Amino acid sequence: MKKWVTEKLICPECLAKEIPLDLTIAEAHDDDVIEGELTCDSCSRSYPIRKGVAVILPEASMSVLSETTGYNSKNMLSSYLWSHFCDFFNDPAATDAYRTWSSFFKQSDGDALDIGCSVGRLSLELSKTHSRVIGIDTSISFIEKARELASKKSLEFDLIIEGFITEKRACAFDTDFNYDHVDFIVADALALPFPGRVFSTVTSINLLEKVASPIKHLIDINRVLKEKKSMFVFSDPFSWDESVSDPDHWLSGGTNGNGSFRGIESIGRYLSGKDEIFNPPLEILEKGNVPWKIRKTANLWEHINSQFIVGIR
Template structure:
């Protein structure tokens, strides 16, 4: 973990109170903490840094064994989804390029919540002073940091049955490794100080968390009151496997969150005295096609609706 993050970090277990973290460094390389520990003097919470990965998820024990996104096969699928464009794969989606084009270059820090294997955080190194990608999957963050350090990766993709094929992609020079970091953290308990982030992205995440309203509240807590940007995109595939039905922000026939989720979230963001105030200015909803690959003959095509908000 880059030392640059230390001034931003707070204890996620103490929220809504904000308490800074003490660092113990056992091994470092230049400005990168390879092995160490972060601790909170208030609650005695402890967060390990191992192989350069800081784990600030209060619900994690650091093993990642309880996370469904830890298998090599799923990591490979997400790598293809994020970086297939770099392979000139005609089946690849350009969703991440489209999303990145929506955000204006800005001073300060960009945060990608639920960023998986890191594509959007890398994209933001060309639009912000520094970019942070977070996910609660240890395997995803380990992969993103490997890309950060090595700048290329060879992955084994399932072809058909037991057949496999290897592909290699190289990160473009415009994505800067010195301007990005990846940590394990929870989108419902962001380990960052209030009003410290200039732009936030939540891409295909909000229908996968137990409490979408808490995710939005955390996004709003860390976003600046002025000169902030927020992009949210999602297919709104509401499911009780991920989110209790009473927490859905759309898809209901009646009640406060009846109708479309993207429209309800836009309304929440623009409320003058709502929980997400100061109010945001929101663009009209648009959409982009996102893909995930299982094998050479099987792809899942997902329409992800997005809005951009400013304040």
């Protein structure tokens, strides 16, 4: 974890009190802490930094670290490296999805937060326009890879063809990425370890349907997003799943007081001030659909229509 990240962090167990964390370094390479810990003076909890990866999770979320399936699996790493960077290695099936989402980013003298950053494409894009960028994700495997890519400034990985058959894919990265000003940590979208009103831009892309409490996710975004001169870039397919979140928590699909509103309309209403989830409310700049693909193997693809909305305040 880069040393500058420390000054942005607070303890996720003591969010209301906004307690900064104290950094102890056991090993560092220049500005990068490889082994160490961050400690909260108030609750005495310490958060490890191992092999460069800081884990700033509340106790209640720690179980995600031991998962070896889902977003921590080898298959998922191949899938998301393809999705994020397929246009860089000129794959004929590449989509423009990440170029579309990043086309909304505006030059800013503030910082950006990419929530559920996966292997980091949008965080790297945000580094072109923002002072500092932090990508967070609960997958340790994605965060390790995102940090490796930012350090090597290039990509090389084994793309799964079928079973254990793989092919190498490699490419150089965009020279405009500001690698020193972006970093990635393990943290939870439902307990963002940052003080209120600090980020000029926040992104939540294809994450809402993956969290246990979608409304809590929006409430926490409102907390960390600056009151003025700020932007929220949101996208999601709204493919709600009972194994992820209780239908009572879905923000569309006929539940939770949202009537027959579809997901994107429902998010628009929250951004515009419904239930004061976003306070002050945001002005909606753009809305639309992004065709996005996840490639599982050479023969298995998910074609997704991710619906985006961009708001400013």
